[in-house]
Amino acid sequence: MILADASISVGTGWAIVIALGVLWVGLGLLWGRKAKDAEGFMLAGRKVGLSLGSATAMATWVTSNTTMLAPLFALTLGVWGLLAYSTASFGLLLFALFAPRIRRLLPEGVTAGDFFRLRYGRGGWILFLLVTMLYSLSWLVSMAIAGGDILEALAGIPYRQGMTLILVVCVLYTLFGGLYAVIGTDFVQSIIILVGIVFVGALTVNQLDFPVAYEHLRTFQPSLLDIALPAALLAVFNNLLFGFGEVFHNNVWWSRAFAMRKEVAPRAFALSGLLWFPIPIAAGFIALAAGPLGINVPDANQTGPVVAASVMENAGFGAAAGILILVVLFCSMASSIDSLLAATSDLLIRDVNEGLLQRRVDERGFRKLAAIVILSVGLLTWLLALPHWPIIQALFLSGPLVASLIWPVIAGLFWQRANVALVRTGIVAGSVLGIVAYYMIGWFTAALVGAGVSMLFTLASRWIRPMPFRDTLSH
Amino acid sequence: MISWSGDGNEIVLEQSAEITFASPVVRYEGTDRSSAIGGLPEGTHYFRIRSAEGGEWSDPLAIEVVFLERTRLALLLAMGGIVVAMTIGAIVIGFFQTRDRDRDRKGDP
Numbered sequence: 001m002i003l004a005d006a007s008i009s010v011g012t013g014w015a016i017v018i019a020l021g022v023l024w025v026g027l028g029l030l031w032g033r034k035a036k037d038a039e040g041f042m043l044a045g046r047k048v049g050l051s052l053g054s055a056t057a058m059a060t061w062v063t064s065n066t067t068m069l070a071p072l073f074a075l076t077l078g079v080w081g082l083l084a085y086s087t088a089s090f091g092l093l094l095f096a097l098f099a100p101r102i103r104r105l106l107p108e109g110v111t112a113g114d115f116f117r118l119r120y121g122r123g124g125w126i127l128f129l130l131v132t133m134l135y136s137l138s139w140l141v142s143m144a145i146a147g148g149d150i151l152e153a154l155a156g157i158p159y160r161q162g163m164t165l166i167l168v169v170c171v172l173y174t175l176f177g178g179l180y181a182v183i184g185t186d187f188v189q190s191i192i193i194l195v196g197i198v199f200v201g202a203l204t205v206n207q208l209d210f211p212v213a214y215e216h217l218r219t220f221q222p223s224l225l226d227i228a229l230p231a232a233l234l235a236v237f238n239n240l241l242f243g244f245g246e247v248f249h250n251n252v253w254w255s256r257a258f259a260m261r262k263e264v265a266p267r268a269f270a271l272s273g274l275l276w277f278p279i280p281i282a283a284g285f286i287a288l289a290a291g292p293l294g295i296n297v298p299d300a301n302q303t304g305p306v307v308a309a310s311v312m313e314n315a316g317f318g319a320a321a322g323i324l325i326l327v328v329l330f331c332s333m334a335s336s337i338d339s340l341l342a343a344t345s346d347l348l349i350r351d352v353n354e355g356l357l358q359r360r361v362d363e364r365g366f367r368k369l370a371a372i373v374i375l376s377v378g379l380l381t382w383l384l385a386l387p388h389w390p391i392i393q394a395l396f397l398s399g400p401l402v403a404s405l406i407w408p409v410i411a412g413l414f415w416q417r418a419n420v421a422l423v424r425t426g427i428v429a430g431s432v433l434g435i436v437a438y439y440m441i442g443w444f445t446a447a448l449v450g451a452g453v454s455m456l457f458t459l460a461s462r463w464i465r466p467m468p469f470r471d472t473l474s475h
Numbered sequence: 476m477i478s479w480s481g482d483g484n485e486i487v488l489e490q491s492a493e494i495t496f497a498s499p500v501v502r503y504e505g506t507d508r509s510s511a512i513g514g515l516p517e518g519t520h521y522f523r524i525r526s527a528e529g530g531e532w533s534d535p536l537a538i539e540v541v542f543l544e545r546t547r548l549a550l551l552l553a554m555g556g557i558v559v560a561m562t563i564g565a566i567v568i569g570f571f572q573t574r575d576r577d578r579d580r581k582g583d584p
Contacts, residue, residue: 076513094563097570104577220490220500221514223540230543237555244562291514296503300476300511406562414569442543445551452558 008322013155016326017162021169024334027188028173028181038366041178042110042346043259048183053260053268056183057092058275059190059335060252063139065395067197067283067332068146071304073235074284075297078224080232082288085280087240091247092273095257098248099265101413102257111343112254113351119412119469124424129351131401131431132249136344137384138394140337140377144385147333153302154326163385166330170337171378174345175371179259182338189331194279196328200308201282203315204289213292221291234444238399242447245402248409251343286311305329345373396443400434400450407451407458417468419461426457477522477536478509485527494521494535515540 008016035041048056066085073081106114116128144163151162173181214225223229247253257265287303289295295310297303305325312321349369353359361369404427411418434450479486488503488510489496503510504527521535543551 075511078514090563094566097566101570101573101577104573217514220502222516224514226516230545230548234543234548234551234555237552237559240559241555241562296505296507297511298507298509300513303511407565410562410565410569414565414573441547441551448551448555448558451562452554455558455561 008155008319008326010156012319012323013151013157013326016155016323017151017157017165017169017330020327020330020334021165021172024169024185025173025176027185028175028177030177031180031184032173032177034180035178037363038361038370039110040180041367041370042342042350043255044179044183046259046261048256048260048264048268050264050268050271052183052187053256053264054271054275055190056186056339057253057256057269057272059186059193059331060256060339061088061092061247061272061276061336062190062193062279062332063143063336065142065146066280067193067329068150068301068304070280070283071287071307072300073280074224074287075290075300075303077232077235078221078226078229078288080227080229080236081224082281082284084232084235084239085284086277087236088243088246088280089273089277090240091243092253092269092276094244095247095253096266096269096273098409098413099257099260099269100262102254103262103265105413106258109254109258111347111350112249112251113347113355115254115409115412117351117355120408120420120424124408124420124427125351125355127424127427128249128405129347129356131398131405131427132251132347133344135246135395135398135402136250136252136340136347137381138398140340140344140381141384142395143333143337143340144381145388147330147337148385148388149301150305150326150329150333153305154322154329159388160386164382166333166337167378167382167385170334170341171374174338174341175374178370179255179342182342183259185338186335189335190275192331193328193335194275196324196331197279197282199324200286200311203311204286204293204307207293207311207314208289209292213289216292217288224288231442231444234442234448238444238447241403241406241451242399244406245399245404245447245451249402249405251347252339255343255346341374341377344377345370348373348377396446397435397438399443399447400438401431403434403447403450404428404430404454407455411458411461412469415462415469417462417466418458419464419466422461422464423458426454426461429457430454476509476511477538479524479533481508486524487527488522488524489532491521492518494537496521496523496532496535499523517542 070085073085113125117125144167147166148159148163151157152159217225260268283304286307290297290307295307297306308325309321408423430450430453433453434446437449438446483506485506487501489499490502491499517540520538523532523535525532
């Protein structure tokens with residue numbers, strides 16, 4: 001599908017994407033020079049400050065899902081849908097409370113895997129690796145697919161070419177610069193994303209007659225204003241818990257907690273949560289305005305770009321509409337793909353290669369191995385994105401899996417003892433029953449069931465034959 | 476999402492709560508070939524299209540919107556409220572307890 005109103009020529013599309021690609025790769029090379037050793041490459045020397053720290057956390061959390069799914073949530077679930085999506089920021093706000101404890105427990109920690117190995121032994125660690133690899137890969141592939149779709153819709157670039165281009169750019173600058181490059185580019189990308197969304201939001205507000213819009217929604221789409229819309233109410237809890245599960249377990253956030261200066265991490269995560277909160281509301285609000293502004297949305301998955309393009313066209317921006325949307329969406333995807341590439345590669349090097357396979361790597365061999373792993377993850381993502389299958393379903397299905405890790409993370413960080421076998425059983429039971437709920441009741445209950453079941457097992461583990469946790473990690 | 480085939484000419488899409496289309500409303504007028512429609516209340520909704528220049532209406536398309544059963548909804552909402560409240564509570568309590576504990580034994584990891 002090509003968005004006629006916003007479409008730009010194929011040549012312009014290629015020029016924009018290549019220009020952005022050269023910019024990110026150039027910055028990656030420049031900032032990557034700071035990475036002198038493995039710790040510099042993986043954790044940016046553990047010296048990231050407040051502004052870069054909060055910007056990278058915020059930008060990583062603004063994905064193509066935020067800019068594409070938040071409008072879809074608003075279009076289908078109304079006002080509650082907007083709030084449901086924005087509750088994902090609570091994960092970042094609460095992670096701010098985890099950060100001091102993470103640094104206290106693992107002063108030399110590198111990945112989230114270190115924590116699971118310390119607290120839940122080899123079995124819990126392998127369970128974590130299975131869940132996080134499935135989740136991270138589906139997130140990565142879903143964004144590569146979204147990137148290809150967007151380049152095709154906005155610029156007419158064939159899906160395979162567009163998807164390949166966005167992946168190549170992100171792989172290259174992650175490869176050259178590691179976390180230094182990821183965090184630096186995230187900072188620039190977060191500013192572009194914020195400016196773009198605020199700009200389109202302001203144009204929408206300017207064009208909307210609020211009493212007329214309210215009357216239109218009340219007449220034609222009354223459920224969007226219904227405060228008791230069942231799926232929307234459940235989506236609030238489900239999204240909240242899905243977001244908790246995503247942030248609490250994933251190495252993207254743990255690596256940032258290890259990379260930021262100790263005293264900065266809590267404030268940076270809290271600030272990023274506050275900065276992120278209004279973004280889905282602004283993106284979703286644009287979708288709520290579609291009906292009242294007389295904008296037809298031919299494909300629900302393209303709600304955001306369609307409405308943004310129409311609003312900018314109405315304001316007289318012409319072809320600039322397509323360019324701005326392309327730049328903002330490209331930044332939102334790149335800021336997440338690079339972080340995931342880096343964090344997933346760190347897990348493969350540290351947890352799989354050094355941990356499971358017991359292969360030690362010296363400083364000289366590290367960069368070579370890091371390059372091979374980043375290229376391999378990029379290649380695997382490309383291969384999985386090539387058939388253009390509905391990977392977003394796999395991402396949603398991973399909701400109960402990641403939600404089942406919420407309570408094990410809480411217990412491992414804050415409790416002194418637990419029955420580890422019971423906690424591990426809870427992760428498996430929560431994942432299985434959450435997937436059953438996904439199919440039997442609906443997607444909007446899966447993470448809730450997963451988190452609830454795992455919570456019961458973890459709480460029971462505190463009283464049924466608990467054992468003190470180990471406090472140090474043996475390598 | 477409702478989609479239809481056509482030759483690129485302008486069409487009119489109408490919606491009504493009755494199959495007779497006694498009091499229809501126009502949902503879309505233009506050359507697109509589909510429309511994502513959300514926010515409909517519970518019940519059956521009917522849609523039909525025809526060329527904007529006039530002519531015969533298509534056969535009506537019936538779409539039934541069914542919400543989750545109320546008792547099940549109440550149970551799931553209660554579960555959601557409890558799980559979320561306990562999760563946030565456990566984090567906040569855990570944070571303050573470990574902060575005090577860690578402060579008391581500084582230097583001991």
